[in-house]
Amino acid sequence: MTQVTERGTSLSAAPRAGVRRRSPAAAACVVGGAVAAGLGLGFLAVLVIVLWISSPYPDSGPGGALHLAAGLWLLAHGTELVRYDTLSGVPAPVGMTPLLLVALPVLLMRRAARLGSAAEEEDEVLPAGAVFSAVLCGYLAVGAVATVYAAGGPMSADPISAAWHIPLVAVLAAAGGVWGARGRPLGPLPSWLPGGVRRAVVRPRYALALRAGAGGALVLLGGGALVVGASLAWHGAEVQSSFLSLTGVWSGRFAVLLLALTLIPNAMVWGASYALGPGFALGADVTAAPLGFPGAPGLPRFPLLAALPSAGPGTPLTWSVAVVPVVAGLAVGWFAVRRAREVSYGETALTAALGSVVCGLAMAGLAAASAGPLGSRRLAEFGPVWWATGAAALAWTAVLAVPVAVAVHAWRNRPAMGPGGLDALDADDAVDDGWHDSGVREVRWAAMRKAAGALIPEIGVSVPTAVPEVPAAPEVRVRRAVTVVAGLDLDPGLLVGKSAESVEPVEPVSGPLAPPVVGARVLARRKPPPE
Known part of the structure; x- marks a missing residue:
């Protein structure tokens, strides 16, 4: 039973309406492909006609010049031409394509594909596959007509050569135009490819x-x-x-x-x-x-x-x-x-x-x-x-x-080199900041591991029972307040150079500690060069 909407149209007719809305855009893409082929033919036709008019000894009429222009357009796609008016009477093939001439159809076809991809019809853009197919159909239709027309000229096109050279150039140029209009997306590979191949290509x-x-x-x-x-x-x-x-x-x-x-x-x-x-x-x-x-x-x-x-x-x-x-x-x-x-x-x-x-x-x-x-x-x-x-x-x-x-x-x-080479990077070049002194780092690591429990595995670090005495710098004495987070169960006496009275307890912090860093290395910092 067909359902009817408020406007009196059936729901089954909705997809057809969508197709009708898309048909003008698709027709515009077909026309764009035909216009691209026509512009290439027209440019070569004008050039050949100008040379024919300026020649003092033309050997053919305007029809021969237009046939020659069609042959040159086919030659720009790589199509092999055959010349019959030879001195020996044996047909001579002409298959060398001037590569600079190939740029004409490629640029025109690419531009048509880009314009078709950017065209909108009632805020709806055609899919990339539809634009590609429509532009290609219009271009190949003009190519087929040009092949038939050039058969009556002095340099006729080989039908077999034209049957695959023209589509090859048109497909590559149209694909490049659509791809450029879509923002040059690389996109995922097809799902039917093996997973190992898809993962390897993205490297x-x-x-x-x-x-x-x-x-x-x-x-x-x-x-x-x-x-x-x-x-x-x-x-x-x-x-x-x-x-x-x-x-x-x-x-x-x-x-x-x-x-x-x-x-x-x-x-x-x-x-x-x-x-x-x-x-x-x-x-x-x-x-x-x-x-x-x-x-x-x-x-x-x-x-x-x-x-x-x-x-x-x-x-x-x-x-x-x-x-x-x-x-x-x-x-x-x-x-x-x-x-x-x-x-x-x-x-x-x-x-x-x-x-x-x-x-x-x-x-x-x-x-x-x-x-x-x-x-x-x-x-x-x-x-x-x-x-x-x-x-x-x-x-x-x-x-x-x-x-x-x-x-x-x-x-x-x-590796980084010091002023005197690798041998100059010794213990004297490290900055004596108190953190990297012998024993202090191990004590602090043991306290953190004890508070974290099973989050930090045992790595076989030996913790000294007695904390070595670290001499304080006589030049500058800075009194800093240390904030201890509740839950770490850290003995204030482990903090070298600090008194228990300077410790300010704060509210407990809930939540797990940060995960340990694996494979990190602590490098000695170099002293700044003397001024």
Whole structure:
């Protein structure tokens, strides 16, 4: 039987009303994802149209320029394109993704997810999963349309490659946007994971390992940028000649400059792989490495390719790039050290090793993203090999990071040194305050243990029967009143230097005594240095 509320609506219809209230917000998230994809497509379309209009010899109409813009948008997601108008008639794949171009869809998708998470509808915020799904649906719908549209252009997208590259980029960007909008919560791990795994992941070693690995990867990328920049400056004449010989009009040179700028992150990864040792491939059976470069005469003329090392065996100049992975290993070891004395050396070494693993995985992923084919036959393999680059980064950083981390940990936790070294910390440096005199401390401890009963266990401290006489300081005589709490059954005669008349009894205090401190050590205080 359906129950009716005071307003005449059934209770069973309440959940449906909630769904209807949420539907505008969900629709707004879908539209936000579609707008993010449209903005990326529109930016590239405007850029390509401007270059097409300014070109004195356009080889296609506006339709061809729009097809090319759609292909570039798909290439920004890592989708492999196929070029059919080749001289040999054999379709040539183009799979090298300019990494700077990837930032466009990632930033737009992340912004759409953040706005969807912050949108409210009648004081009700959509759950994170709903925002993520809605934004993703809108983005993937536009991606499917762009894939179909680009199939009729000069560079059509591979459907299989587009089917997993576009969702991969969209999922990662949307997840980052929702996570950032929710305040970047780490959150508990799923309950279906074993308890030992969930407890181990919350340890601080993993956060330190991520920080150390990211620091090592950034050092490698910075070193790769220095290697590329130095090579461009060393081969400045060849680079200038290559840039000027490609085209003679300003629009063409501007397009070449834009392409070179979008490939700078790729060049940084290639430079890091070169410094690590494996180098990068420049075609079939051709690899540029510090130990030698056989040369690649069939390469196209391009400013970045003009900065390749000279053909021949390695020289001390090319071997000097090994400084980059050495500095990266030192950085991983430095960032893997916790500023706490209770951390063991084994924990520090394990954290450094995990940081090396993170650095190796990061460099392997970047190497895989920066490589790809630029054609067929000789240009089918172009860029660093991902597994070789990751293994080299892991080996370099692990060998250096572990001993560096242990050494830094030992240096930070070294014992305090006096003015004359450890030998200067003798009994003469302790402050004669009366509390640490022989016998006084034991007597007071015995009195407290007697009053506490079973709260304080026996620790085998021998209590002297007679209290040694403690000489009073002749310079300053201070009369202090001592307050004794009833219940301790403390003999006033045990208090050295005090008379029974100076004891002022107070009201009894109910409640247990404070629990004993286990493992505490009493250290001698040093005298202040003479002025």
